[in-house]
Structure formats: C-alpha cells, structure tokens
Amino acid sequence: MAVGTHGDSPRSAARGEPARAEPGPGLEGLAKVAGRIRGAVESVIEGKPAAVRLALTVLLAEGHLLIEDVPGVGKTMLAKALARSVDCSVRRVQFTPDLLPSDITGVSAYNQELREFEFKPGPVFANIVVGDEINRASPKTQSALLECMEERQVTVDGTTYALEPPFMVISTQNPVEMEGTYPLPEAQRDRFTARISMGYPDPSAELAMLDVHGRSSPLDRLVPVAHATDVRELIEVVRGVEVSADVRQYVIDLISATRSHPELRLGASPRATLQLVKAARAYAALDERDYVIPDDVQDLAVPVLAHRLLTTTEAQVDGRRSEHVVADLVRRVPVPAPGR
Numbered sequence: 629m630a631v632g633t634h635g636d637s638p639r640s641a642a643r644g645e646p647a648r649a650e651p652g653p654g655l656e657g658l659a660k661v662a663g664r665i666r667g668a669v670e671s672v673i674e675g676k677p678a679a680v681r682l683a684l685t686v687l688l689a690e691g692h693l694l695i696e697d698v699p700g701v702g703k704t705m706l707a708k709a710l711a712r713s714v715d716c717s718v719r720r721v722q723f724t725p726d727l728l729p730s731d732i733t734g735v736s737a738y739n740q741e742l743r744e745f746e747f748k749p750g751p752v753f754a755n756i757v758v759g760d761e762i763n764r765a766s767p768k769t770q771s772a773l774l775e776c777m778e779e780r781q782v783t784v785d786g787t788t789y790a791l792e793p794p795f796m797v798i799s800t801q802n803p804v805e806m807e808g809t810y811p812l813p814e815a816q817r818d819r820f821t822a823r824i825s826m827g828y829p830d831p832s833a834e835l836a837m838l839d840v841h842g843r844s845s846p847l848d849r850l851v852p853v854a855h856a857t858d859v860r861e862l863i864e865v866v867r868g869v870e871v872s873a874d875v876r877q878y879v880i881d882l883i884s885a886t887r888s889h890p891e892l893r894l895g896a897s898p899r900a901t902l903q904l905v906k907a908a909r910a911y912a913a914l915d916e917r918d919y920v921i922p923d924d925v926q927d928l929a930v931p932v933l934a935h936r937l938l939t940t941t942e943a944q945v946d947g948r949r950s951e952h953v954v955a956d957l958v959r960r961v962p963v964p965a966p967g968r
C-alpha cells in the first residue's frame with residue numbers, strides 16, 4: 629500500500645486560489661511561474677536574490693536544500709517563505725535531541741474499533757518538509773529523514789509508503805553552535821543537492837528589512853503563487869533541458885579534479901555528479917534556456933559541491949576551506965570551447 633501526502637494544505641481555501649499555469653508550460657511558462665515564486669520569496673527575504681534563486685533551482689532539480697549560517701540571518705524565514713509560496717502540503721519539524729525517528733516517519737497504532745494496526749503518517753509525508761536545526765537531533769533521527777530524502781519512500785513495520793512528488797527537504801543548521809549538536813556526517817551531507825549560506829544583508833537591504841518587517845512579518849501576508857501540480861510540470865520541463873557532451877565532460881573533469889586534489893581528503897561522489905547536472909538543468913531553465921552552458925556549472929559548483937568535500941588537516945591549518953578549493957578548480961579546469 630502506498631499513501632500520498634495529507635492532501636493539499638487547508639491554506640488554499642483560506643487564502644484564495646492562486647493562478648494556474650497554462651497546460652504544458654514549456655520554458656516560457658516555467659519562467660513565469662518561477663518568477664512568481666521568486667517574487668513572493670523576495671518580498672520576505674531582503675537583498676538575497678542569489679540565495680533565493682538557488683533555493684528555487686534545488687526545488688526544480690528535485691533536490692534538497694541545506695541552509696547553513698549563523699543565527700538570525702533569515703534561514704528559517706527563507707525555508708518558510710519558499711514553502712508558503714507554493715500551494716502544497718508543508719510540514720515543519722523542529723529538531724531536538726529527544727526527537728525520535730518515528731516522530732518523522734510516522735507510526736503504526738492499534739485501532740480498537742477496526743481491530744487492526746493503522747499507519748499514522750509522520751511529517752515527512754508532505755511536499756515540502758522544513759527540518760529546522762537538523763544538527764540538534766540525534767544521528768538516528770537525522771538518518772530517518774535522510775533515508776526518505778534518498779529513496780523518496782518510508783518503510784515502517786515492513787510496509788513501504790511512497791512519498792509524493794514534489795518532495796523537498798529544506799534543512800537549516802547553525803555551524804557555530806557546537807554544544808548539544810550532532811554535526812551531519814559526510815554521507816548525510818551528500819544527500820543535500822546544495823548548501824547555501826545567507827550572509828548578512830547589505831546595509832540598504834537591512835534598512836528595507838526594518839521598513840518591511842518593523843511592524844508585522846510579511847510572511848503572514850504571503851499567499852501561494854503556484855500549485856504543487858505547477859511544480860510537477862516545471863520539473864518535467866527541467867528534465868528536458870539538454871546537456872551537451874562537452875558540458876558533461878566538463879562536469880566530469882571538475883568532479884575528477886576534486887578526487888585527486890592535494891588539499892582534499894574526500895572528493896565528490898557520483899551522486900554529486902548527478903546532482904550537479906540536474907541542478908545545472910534547473911538553473912539553465914530559470915534563465916529560459918533549453919541547454920546547459922559551462923557558466924551554469926560554474927555558478928553551481930560551490931553550492932553543490934563544497935559541503936560534500938573534506939579538506940586535509942594541512943589545508944585547514946592554512947585556513948583553506950572546501951569552498952576555496954572548489955572556486956580554484958572552477959578557475960583552473962579548462963572550459964569547453966564555446967558553441968554547443
């Protein structure tokens with residue numbers, strides 16, 4: 629038996645029906661819907677267009693997003709704004725040390741009336757799952773979520789339940805806070821398509837934030853601007869974006885270079901290769917292109933690769949982080965000649 633989501637969120641009725649995209653959206657339709665989602669999220673998050681674009685790229689690339697940064701820079705806000713701008717089922721899980729795996733996946737409970745076990749789906753049965761402060765949960769609980777992310781299904785008491793697309797996990801974590809946290813192991817970080825950090829807003833964006841956020845949160849005014857079905861259609865469009873043999877070779881060259889780099893003790897996995905190409909397709913589609921160019925790969929190399937790599941102790945002593953190594957590789961690895 630397979631169960632789907634809890635159904636569309638009750639928000640749609642309360643907030644009015646958002647406009648539907650035309651049938652078979654194509655690249656033009658994608659740009660329109662994506663533009664609406666981007667506009668909605670940017671009405672809440674000031675001065676962070678690159679972070680918003682990456683978040684949207686990951687949604688359309690059928691991936692999962694890790695937002696890692698210091699406290700108070702809008703991580704949770706971004707996750708909530710993206711989730712709220714698409715009219716689909718959204719669940720939020722606040723990770724704490726005492727959270728159990730079944731608090732995420734769901735449990736089988738005995739129904740006295742029916743005299744049988746009944747599955748009560750957990751919060752993972754949603755289109756967008758916001759996992760806040762994921763590094764506060766125990767490794768066992770983290771891995772329950774990460775299993776669902778990879779396999780897009782949940783197995784409880786021997787029964788497998790499929791998760792309905794789109795299925796995106798947006799997790800936030802704070803890298804500074806160490807006490808009482810369980811940092812995500814590498815294999816688990818690898819399941820996230822991209823990691824973004826928000827960074828502080830520049831002074832003018834922060835000033836705008838004071839104006840907009842001073843009295844009430846614009847998040848409360850945010851209404852869905854796309855349906856889950858729109859997102860499914862856009863994902864289909866993204867799948868059709870072409871990646872030429874040259875660009876594929878370029879991706880392989882970049883990935884291979886991470887595996888032999890003297891400053892890295894863990895290079896990029898084949899999963900990373902697949903996700904880099906998928907993300908590049910979505911990134912190109914957001915630009916209304918039906919083919920990927922090396923610039924797409926270059927723009928995505930750091931957010932898609934850096935969080936999966938481990939630097940050597942010597943590199944760490946020199947203050948070199950994996951972001952720096954990937955940025956160097958982007959500069960060094962030869963780009964295929966123009967023309968596709």
Ligand SMILES: Nc1ncnc2c1ncn2[C@@H]1O[C@H](COP(=O)(O)OP(=O)(O)OP(=O)(O)O)[C@@H](O)[C@H]1O
Pocket residue numbers: 672673674675676697698699700701702703704705706800801802829837841
């Ligand atoms: N770029 C921004 N644009 C608009 N508001 C912002 C921005 N950065 C931070 N804020 C505001 O700062 C407040 C804190 O944001 P949020 O709760 O999302 O932070 P966080 O990064 O999740 O922090 P923590 O790690 O403590 O959970 C929110 O009210 C949000 O509106």
Ligand SMILES: [Mg+2]
Pocket residue numbers: 703704705760800
């Ligand atoms: Mg937060």
